Amino acid sequence: MATNSAIPDVERKVLAASLIFVAAMLGLIAYAAIRLGISVPTCVTGIKPFEEGELIRVGPGRYEAHVVAKTWSFKPNRIKVEKGSVVDFYVTSKDIVHGFMIEQTNVNLMAIPGAVNYAQARFEKAGTHQILCHEFCRAGHENMMASIEVTP
């Protein structure tokens, strides 16, 4: 040791070896990503139909609602179905964990990034059902809502 402030030779070699290993690993990851086209797993919301929320009519009185939650809204924001319809809800989130609760129904789901949750509801009465986020998702959570309009 020359002085107290100087890095000992052994530590210098250990540091160099560590950096070489980190560089080698990053290089291998870059090789896999760039040359072999292997990328990190993506969230399911990057895949259609979960990229954009939409209501799909699959038959008379049958719907599939692909709902995407994000701070602080649901997409689709306004769902319109006729009385007596059965709706399959597939709910996911684009960012953080949200809640998905439809008042006056048993639908009570979590909207989780990377996962799709499912529930089915039958709408027998005409009227409007509020959809609420019931999982606190930071300031603005209280305004996160949508609605389902059931037409006669």
Place this chain on the structure above:
Amino acid sequence: MSQSSSKEAEFFPRGAIAFFVLMVAFFSIVWMFFYVLMIRRH
């Protein structure tokens, strides 16, 4: 006093170096296992 300073100068952290080398070797094997698995499954 002079004896202790000469001992300090001769000190070489063999245990620490051995631990470091074994640790890096072990985690390299684990890391390479998953890396090769990823490449094979591609």
